[in-house]
Amino acid sequence: MRIIAGNNKAKRLNSPKTKNTRPTLDRVKEALFSIISNYIENAVVLDLFSGTGNLGLEAISRGASFAWLNDSNNLAISTIISNTQLTKNQNYVKITKKDYTKCLAQIVQNDLKFDVIFLDPPYDSMFGIQTLKIIDESKDKILKENGIIIYETDKNFVQKLSKDFNNDVFDNFKNLKCIDDRSYSNVVLKLYKWRE
Secondary structure (H helix, E strand, O other), X not given: OEXXXXXXXXXXXXXXXXXXXXXXXXXXXXXXHHHOHHHHOOOEEEEOOOOOOHHHHHHHHOOOOEEEEEEOOHHXXXXXXXXXXXXXXXXXXXXXXXXHHHHHHHHHHOOOOEEEEXXXXXXXXXXXXXXXXXXXXXXXXOEEEEEEEEEEEEHHHHHHHHHHOOOOHHHOOOOEEEXXXXXXXXXXXXXXXXXX
16 A cells, blocks of 8 residues: 555555455555545545545645544554654644544534545445435535545445435435445445535
């Protein structure tokens, strides 16, 4: 795993040897950042299920001004700290070890809004959907007016949920709209913006 482009290009990042952390593959990350390239310059970024810090640190390398890196796992947090030090980005990140709901509550309390939000939760969990609901209901309290959310999940999970629910659980929000949906082998990227 490495930083693909920008100030820290080719810098190798640490990845814990555990099944609990699943970093975004370089080819998926490259495609993802190509899609959202217009959103990154000077962006304020949230990487809510950060794992290794991979996505947030890539954003910083490409010109984002700040990244909030959160995870609830001790090993993930030590890896995020290590990778932040490796890339010398300590002054551009905030690292928190919180349950995602508590992190989002702290963000609202601090009145901080993001240009880009990365959601890369465990593939077999409802955490991503629940996070989208929280953001949707908060309206303008977490995501900026022209901001974007990137939700990374798994094709099997998408098929399972689509089968289990009569409506499309991935695009059943009052204020958020899924504007793009792409697959890379088993990885699915869903992009969300505010409805106009």
